[in-house]
Amino acid sequence: MLSEAVPDAYLAGLREDGVSYVFAGPDGRDLAKVMDALGGTFGVETLLLEGSAAVNGSFLKAGLIDEISVLIHLAVDGLAGVQSIFEYQGEPDELPGAGQALRHMSTEMLEGGMVWLRYAVEPKPPSA
Numbered sequence: 206m207l208s209e210a211v212p213d214a215y216l217a218g219l220r221e222d223g224v225s226y227v228f229a230g231p232d233g234r235d236l237a238k239v240m241d242a243l244g245g246t247f248g249v250e251t252l253l254l255e256g257s258a259a260v261n262g263s264f265l266k267a268g269l270i271d272e273i274s275v276l277i278h279l280a281v282d283g284l285a286g287v288q289s290i291f292e293y294q295g296e297p298d299e300l301p302g303a304g305q306a307l308r309h310m311s312t313e314m315l316e317g318g319m320v321w322l323r324y325a326v327e328p329k330p331p332s333a
Contacts, residue, residue, distance in 0.1 A: 208233030236267040262293030266301035270326050273307065278319040304329050 206229045207216075219226055227242040229235045243249040254264055264270050275290065293301035306329040313321040 206233065206239050234263075236264060236269055240269055258289055258292035259294065262291045262301050265291050265305070265326075266293050266295065266299070268305065272310075273322075273324045273326060275322045275324075276315075276319055277322065278317070306330070 207226050209228050209231050210233075216226070225247070227239050227246065229239045240252070243252065254261065254270070256264070261270075273290075291301065293299065295301065305326050307324040308327055310323040310325050311321075312323075315321055
């Protein structure tokens with residue numbers, strides 16, 4: 206995933222190494238464009254997003270997440286400042302989950318006490 210401003214020499218190096226790439230707009234942040242390119246060019250219909258909280262937050266803000274699957278295996282560490290699942294670095298009034306709601310799909314208890322939670326991400330119903 207590259208910005209359109211990447212130097213031609215860098216692109217030539219990627220091609221020489223057999224590395225595929227897609228452009229994410231002028232600043233490299235157009236995630237919808239990337240998803241369209243992955244679908245159109247490579248036939249990708251489903252993508253497992255295993256990013257950092259910041260990557261997850263950016264995809265959430267762009268409205269590109271349709272399911273959240275979380276494995277929870279509790280441990281006690283007491284560390285402060287640990288990132289959450291979603292983190293979005295935007296303007297103070299931006300809400301990355303605005304207009305989206307979670308619908309619980311399933312909960313499964315796995316070996317060793319791990320819990321697998323699955324939620325659909327759907328458009329939030331209008332307020333009554």
